[in-house]
Amino acid sequence: MNTSRKIKDALYYIGASDRRLAQFENMMPVPRGVSYNSYVLLDEKTALLDTADNAVGAQFLENLQCTLAGRPLDYIVIHHVEPDHLALLEEVLLRHPQAVVVCSAMAGKFIQQFFSHGLQVNIQTVKEGDTLNTGRHTLTFVTAQMVHWPEVVVSYESEYGILFSADAFGTFGALGGNLYADEVNFDRDWIDEARRYYTNIVGKYGIQVQTLLKKAANLDIKMICPLHGPVWRQDIGYFIEKHDLWSRYEPEQKAxxxxxxxxxxxxxxxxxxxxxxxxxxxxxxxxxxxxxxxxxxxxxxxxxxxxxxxxxxxxxxxxxxxxxxxxxxxxxxxxxxxxxxxxxxxxxxxxxxxxxxxxxxxxxxxxxxxxxxxxxxxxxxxxxxxxxxxxxxxxx
Ligand SMILES: Cc1cc2nc3c(=O)[nH]c(=O)nc-3n(C[C@H](O)[C@H](O)[C@H](O)COP(=O)(O)O)c2cc1C
Ligand SMILES: [Fe+2]
Ligand SMILES: [Fe+2]
The missing domain is CATH 3.40.50.360 (Flavodoxin domain)
Structure with a gap:
């Protein structure tokens, strides 16, 4: 069954949650599961923004097929090549061999490393400030080195004001019926897991997160679409402020x-x-x-x-x-x-x-x-x- 969600007229959420996983990265307990987010832009051209983990492959592929509804897939944007987001690239390419993979040069290299038998893939590399136009929408790429790997880029969509933030602004926890952070009591029910995700996954890279926050401050961000956890469209400053404290290694509370x-x-x-x-x-x-x-x-x-x-x-x-x-x-x-x-x-x-x-x-x-x-x-x-x-x- 299709479980994708419409975010904007041309933007869909097609990710899925793993509620069976014991440990993220086979190391950190995730008693509330984890979501692997993925998005599709249906413009004059179509674009898939990241794939998902193998564990949710069947659901992800069904969502992709239903959302494209017979249209060809023109682009696959890869913000981050860690397998929790890259694993299904080959499955997508088998279905859409003509799709152009848009990613950083380093990501292009890593993609070949991960698929040991070699992958037939058309890669279009992007660097800081490069754009991808799909018709009405344009993605501008911003490098986010070491948030959480060296090849990471995030992208900004100017029509809707959306930051596709890769692993940044994510959290542990499977999604329930609410896609948006403003539809749950985030500060009561989610912040501890968001902090545990941030500190353990990217906590080491505070300097690089600060660099990304400074770049993000120049953008008019109305929505953040991360690769894990709910989408942000209200009170974005609350979550940015938390990341600012964490990445400056400042305590959140006198406690x-x-x-x-x-x-x-x-x-x-x-x-x-x-x-x-x-x-x-x-x-x-x-x-x-x-x-x-x-x-x-x-x-x-x-x-x-x-x-x-x-x-x-x-x-x-x-x-x-x-x-x-x-x-x-x-x-x-x-x-x-x-x-x-x-x-x-x-x-x-x-x-x-x-x-x-x-x-x-x-x-x-x-x-x-x-x-x-x-x-x-x-x-x-x-x-x-x-x-x-x-x-x-x-x-x-
Ligand atoms: C297996 C084991 C090894 C220990 N090794 C040392 C040691 O090398 N030096 C030391 O002063 N005390 C050592 N202790 C004693 C503990 O540090 C501690 O004083 C004692 O276990 C009481 O504290 P507890 O009730 O909280 O365990 C050891 C205790 C255990 C059980
Ligand atoms: Fe990652
Ligand atoms: Fe991730």
Missing amino acids: AVVIYGSMYGHTESAATVVANKLGEKGFRDVRMYDVAATHVSYLVSETFRCSHIVLVAPTYNGGLYPPMENYLLDLKAHFLQGRTFGIVENGTWAPVAAKEIQKIFSEMKPNTIVEPIVTLKSAMKEEQMGQVDQLVEALG
Whole structure:
């Protein structure tokens, strides 16, 4: 059955959602699924804007066929060649061998790399400022290097004022019956997944996202059509503002989280004391995360959201508790910076967790670690309460 949606008289949404996928990029849990967006422009010439993931191939191809309704496909615009958007290119070309693929030069090269048996394809390469005219509509291409791969371009359609933003302005989460962000309670129900998508997928490339935001500021954008998640046509400034904060590595909120690890509960107990004291100090909505029980993609996202993070970690086999190490290395990889951290370590015979944490921080972008660093010996003692008070005071 055709599930495509009309966006404007000449523009259709023909994407589809995967609600069965366990992990995006086989790595990040997507309990609410993910959408693979694709669009068709029905002008004097017809253009398909990106394909979709193999997982939704049958639905995508049916939507394409129904939307074209017998018309030939003239252009296939490829904004990004990652297989979640490129996988079905060959299937489309088998049905429409005459279609010209419009993409960056680097994308053209990558396309051949992905289809190892070689692909018979007419490629028209575009660079910054080049246009594609389909009759009444013109797409102007804007390079968006490293948002999220080096070959990425976005495009701007001037008649409707639409930015086709590739992976930028996307979110995890399958679409339900509402295609537009203004038809759901985005700030209540979607922002956490949008943040987790942004921080884990493009979080590392804040500088490149800033470059794209500056270019976008020169365009009169009335609608954003991303490759994942709902389409934006209202309150676009709200979502742009979030991306501006995230890509400048600024905390979204003055808020504290306690991220802890514990094998037998003693370190967790100390983490609870710290969280309670942060609450008493006036921090609201103080959240605690068990570093071993929470997928690191959620921890990275929460760390981007918050201004203050307390790490409470055991020493393990002469080193740092491995799930804590894994989380901190992920922060390092994402260039997390500008946050205020507190450290509480635990060890029974030779505590080294704090030293190992500081070693990782010394290789990261600048963050602040407040004093004192609290050392527990197996379990927190009443007489250490003063030290914890000092730590919370310093975070205050
Ligand atoms: C497998 C294992 C390895 C540990 N390795 C060390 C270590 O190398 N040095 C140390 O001082 N404590 C070590 N500890 C002790 C812990 O750091 C911690 O003090 C103890 O597990 C109590 O905290 P918990 O109840 O939160 O797990 C180890 C504990 C476990 C279970
Ligand atoms: Fe991507
Ligand atoms: Fe993507």
